[in-house]
Amino acid sequence: MTKRGYHHGNLRQALVEAALALITEKGPQGFTLSEAAKVAEVTPAAVYRHFAGREDLIAEAARQGYDIFAALMEFAYDDGKPSALAAFEATGRAYLAFARKYPGHYMAMFESGLSMQANPDLALAAQKARDVLERAAARLSDHIPPEKRPPAAMFSAHIWAMSHGVVELFARGPAARSPFPPEDLLEAGIGIYLRGLGLLPPDR
Known part of the structure; x- marks a missing residue:
């Protein structure tokens, strides 16, 4: 056979x-x-x-996941349309959507403990996804004078961490864990965080 x-x-x-x-x-x-x-x-x-072994197999699964993830983030960002804020929030929602639709890829990427240093192809694919969020963050802070502007890499990383936390706590488990949809939790968290950085007016 x-x-x-x-x-x-x-x-x-x-x-x-x-x-x-x-x-x-x-x-x-x-x-x-x-x-x-x-x-x-x-x-x-x-x-x-x-x-070469199990880790090599998982690394390839993770690399393919990052390729899908970066494409989804790019599509969600849509070159900053219709506004810098809307595009930035869309990338957060894309994170949640990816975790739901591609759980195997997501776990291979974020829960396998793979070393980026030992897997340069994986590191390159991961950077493509981070670049989308950093570009969205930079666009969001364009209106702030350069000397007062928070580093885009810093606050995009914070939003990434917030998105990851919402996924781990609420998006992949029973819906009863939170009375609010994960998307609403993330959007509210992003708003509070960005206002704290002065990137959004307080009365928005």
Whole structure:
């Protein structure tokens, strides 16, 4: 009987898809290479033709996730339309949408403990996503004199951390954890934070 991985002609991607399914079910540390091979319907030895080990497989799943994530962030930002604030908030909502739609990728990216230094391709893909948020942050602070302007990299990182917190606490678990939708929680948090930095007028 021909193994499915060879039949469809893309064993490498079949293994990534198998890993993503297992990560979604068990978490990044909850499966073995043998299990991934079994899901892909190939022998464990076949895995090593494409990946050096389990971490290498997870890194590829994470890299693909960052590519999807960066594309979604870019689409949400929409070149700063219709306003700098609306575009900035849209990137936060895109973060939540990504975590919901691509849980395996999300966990591979953020919960696997992969070293960016040891995975330069992964680091490059991650930077593309950060660049979108930093560009949105810089645009949002254009109206502030340069000497009073907070570093875009700093407050975009804070918003990233806030988005991550909302995902971990409210967006991937039971809806009963919060009486408010995760999108509303994030938007309110972004507003409070930006007002504190002087990026939004207090009476908005």
